[in-house]
Amino acid sequence: MPVGRREASPGQCKSKPGTLRRKSFGQWAARPAFSRCRCVRTRGRCRLQGICFWKKARRLFWADPDLSEAFLMLVLGIESSCDETAASVVQDGRVALSDVVSSQIEIHRRYGGVVPELASRNHVMQVIPVVEEALSKAGVTLSDLDAIAVTSGPGLIGALLVGVQTAKALAWCSQKPLVGVNHLEGHLLAIRLLEDAPEPPFMGLVVSGGHTSLFDVRSFGDYRPVGSTRDDAAGEAYDKVAKMLGLPYPGGLPIDRLAKEGNPKAIRFPRANIKGDGAEFDFSFSGLKTAVRAWVEKNGCPEGQGLCDLCASFQEAVADPLTRKAVLAARRLGHQKVVLAGGVAANSRLRGLMQERARSAGLSLFLPPIRLCTDNGAMIAVAGTHAFLRGERAGMDLSASPGWHLGTPQPRKTFG
Numbered sequence: 001m002p003v004g005r006r007e008a009s010p011g012q013c014k015s016k017p018g019t020l021r022r023k024s025f026g027q028w029a030a031r032p033a034f035s036r037c038r039c040v041r042t043r044g045r046c047r048l049q050g051i052c053f054w055k056k057a058r059r060l061f062w063a064d065p066d067l068s069e070a071f072l073m074l075v076l077g078i079e080s081s082c083d084e085t086a087a088s089v090v091q092d093g094r095v096a097l098s099d100v101v102s103s104q105i106e107i108h109r110r111y112g113g114v115v116p117e118l119a120s121r122n123h124v125m126q127v128i129p130v131v132e133e134a135l136s137k138a139g140v141t142l143s144d145l146d147a148i149a150v151t152s153g154p155g156l157i158g159a160l161l162v163g164v165q166t167a168k169a170l171a172w173c174s175q176k177p178l179v180g181v182n183h184l185e186g187h188l189l190a191i192r193l194l195e196d197a198p199e200p201p202f203m204g205l206v207v208s209g210g211h212t213s214l215f216d217v218r219s220f221g222d223y224r225p226v227g228s229t230r231d232d233a234a235g236e237a238y239d240k241v242a243k244m245l246g247l248p249y250p251g252g253l254p255i256d257r258l259a260k261e262g263n264p265k266a267i268r269f270p271r272a273n274i275k276g277d278g279a280e281f282d283f284s285f286s287g288l289k290t291a292v293r294a295w296v297e298k299n300g301c302p303e304g305q306g307l308c309d310l311c312a313s314f315q316e317a318v319a320d321p322l323t324r325k326a327v328l329a330a331r332r333l334g335h336q337k338v339v340l341a342g343g344v345a346a347n348s349r350l351r352g353l354m355q356e357r358a359r360s361a362g363l364s365l366f367l368p369p370i371r372l373c374t375d376n377g378a379m380i381a382v383a384g385t386h387a388f389l390r391g392e393r394a395g396m397d398l399s400a401s402p403g404w405h406l407g408t409p410q411p412r413k414t415f416g
């Protein structure tokens with residue numbers, strides 16, 4: 001049995017959600033099994049082994065992620081990059097003790113898309129109640145946290161700033177470490193909240209309203225972009241096509257529902273064929289959107305079965321290149337595992353086709369549950385936990401970086 005497991009008394013330290021609620025440091029310290037963990041951590045030295053706690057934590061975390069449970073790390077994740085204000089407390093990067101999401105969908109629906117200024121204003125009103133609810137549902141206070149993680153890019157500048165400034169204020173007043181998280185890393189690591197979560201390396205496909213990218217995930221913190229959309233994101237195409245068809249925003253779910261009753265072969269919409277060096281795994285959806293517009297202009301906006309057929313045909317033209325390229329890239333780079341992430345990963349056809357193609361290519365596919373596909377605070381807390389364990393810390397000069405590319409360092413301060 002590894003030394004770390006014995007020292008940390010996993011029988012008592014490994015908590016089930018809801019059973020271990022840290023009310024205050026004093027209360028933890030009073031529990032014999034935890035007093036040792038907490039003493040080790042707060043003194044910064046391992047009493048038993050005489051090595052730095054963080055070195056040990058990192059070593060054990062990489063050796064066996066389950067062992068990290070023995071450290072009872074609590075991270076608050078705050079997300080406000082688009083139209084969801086979300087916060088969550090995650091234990092050891094594996095268990096969400098709370099996950100609160102306040103959606104602005106109703107506010108933006110009447111405009112058929114996100115209005116950035118309205119999004120920022122609503123984040124300002126929602127962020128504190130959402131954080132308070134996340135802490136109270138997890139049964140912890142700010143002082144119980146080990147770190148505060150916040151999405152610092154990419155996203156809408158005004159929206160990001162609300163989360164970043166809130167996290168900075170909370171970190172400053174509680175004297176807790178602060179970590180800036182890339183939103184796409186959050187999406188990729190949301191899968192870690194599953195019980196049978198995959199370990200890197202894996203091929204990650206992030207498909208959301210703002211992004212469509214393939215990443216070669218070599219290890220936590222090592223993300224190499226393999227391909228991405230040249231124009232619209234897949235979710236953006238869903239939202240724009242839905243608007244053309246008179247369906248509500250966000251368009252993904254209504255199109256998905258209608259498509260279930262339709263014939264995907266009814267209309268042959270184009271698939272982008274992107275040529276050129278290194279473009280093999282890139283995507284493009286603006287031509288598809290234009291093709292749908294041209295079809296509607298020529299034939300009129302369909303109703304009933306015609307609408308279902310159009311939705312199914314459009315959906316097929318989105319799911320086909322995404323799944324084909326994800327499988328191809330995984331095989332090319334020698335991956336055994338594929339992880340689907342982002343709001344569009346909730347799509348039933350994308351999930352189904354990905355399962356079929358992954359199976360026939362002999363790949364293991366990992367699909368997050370629907371609630372973890374769209375934006376949430378838990379994914380930011382998970383990514384924040386890993387960044388924290390890697391030693392990443394943000395200062396009070398943490399900025400919001402609307403164009404931060406995952407796989408590159410966060411650009412230096414521009415705002416905030």
Ligand code: KG4
Nearest residue numbers: 208209210235250252343344346347374375
């Ligand atoms: O990840 P997310 O919540 O926000 C961004 O980071 O962009 O993704 C939102 C996107 C929206 O474009 C929405 O239409 C799409 O995810 N979406 C779906 C489905 N559910 C949400 N797209 C296709 N099928 C769905 N079932």
Ligand code: ZN
Nearest residue numbers: 208343374375
């Ligand atoms: Zn997102």
